[in-house]
Amino acid sequence: MTLNAAPTDLTGKTVLVTGAAGGIGASAVEHFAAMGATVYASDIADDFDGAATYVRFDLMDPKGLDDCLAWIAEIKPDVLFNNAALFAMGSILEEGDLQQLDRLFSVNVRAFYAVMQACAKSMVAHGQHGSIINLASQAGHRGEALVAHYCASKAAVISYTQSAALALAPHKVRVNAISPGVIDTPMWKTVDAMFAKFEGKEIGQKKREVGEAVPLGYMGAPADVARVAVFLASDQSSYMTAQTIGVDGGNVLR
Known part of the structure; x- marks a missing residue:
């Protein structure tokens, strides 16, 4: 019996990585490039050292977000690694105020959604059977006393992933999420x-x-997440959509 295994090779694919300047995003850039993809990367950092075409965008700034969405229309990604996010802490009785909520949700939910939507529209318009990979977190599966706004924002990522997957399934665009634990x-x-x-x-x-x-x-290490991202970007996961995969060493039992 000859096994016809689906490839993890991404040659010919265009991949967009947001939040690409460090940690998980930087590792994802390296892994996608190693698999043969043409990689575009964005972040708020001025400097970038990686195997990708890099453009700086401030996703909290309305013009920065608009410019990013226009750039997406130009590069026409086959794969999105939707990773840009902010983190903050504080008690609901003190530091966890509305200003903190607005700041985190402006990137973790509003910009995250806008980038996902722009990539989805581009994929559908050009007939690409693309893969959207959203970065959630183990924090999106349970509340934490000092991390209320971040937990809520990542719960929103999981919910939007499911909704987008169902909406895009008829177009053969897959949408999944990764929930890292402590990386x-x-x-x-x-x-x-x-x-x-x-x-x-x-x-x-x-x-x-x-x-x-x-x-x-x-x-865990950033590469632990990046390897799962390659799997979700490739034909290895061609029958998977609307799923959230935990990369957390067993921290959250789903």
Whole structure:
């Protein structure tokens, strides 16, 4: 018996990665390029070092978002890795105010949705059987006392993923999400400092604790997420849509 395995090769595919300047986004750029894709990348950072054509956009700025959407219409991506997001912490009694809510939702929900919509419209208009991959989080599956707005924004990502998948299924455009758990990125230095402030912990203590609490016993790496993104972008996942895949070492049982 000869097995006709679906390829993970992405040669000939155009991939857009948002939030591409570091951590998970930067790893995704490397993995997509290694699989042969032509990669376009965006972020708010001025500098970028990666195997992609990079354009800076501030997605919180209305003009920046509009410019990004116009750029999407030009590059006509076959695959979207919708990764750009902000993080913040604070008690609902104090720091978790409406200003923080508006800031997080402007990127994590509003800009996320606009980018997804622009890519979907382009894929349908050009008859591309594309793949949209949204970055959710384990935080989108449960609330956390100090991370209310972020948790809610990532729950919205999961819900929009399901709705978009159903709307785009007739056009053979697949929409899935990835829910990373605790991933060891440069951002964790900032997150750890926030927990030190709000929970009275020593610097480095929270990061060590969350890694040890993972059923597999350690924090994940950006590449762990990027490899799943390649799977969702490729024909390996051609019968998958409307799903949210946990890459969290067993933290959340679905």
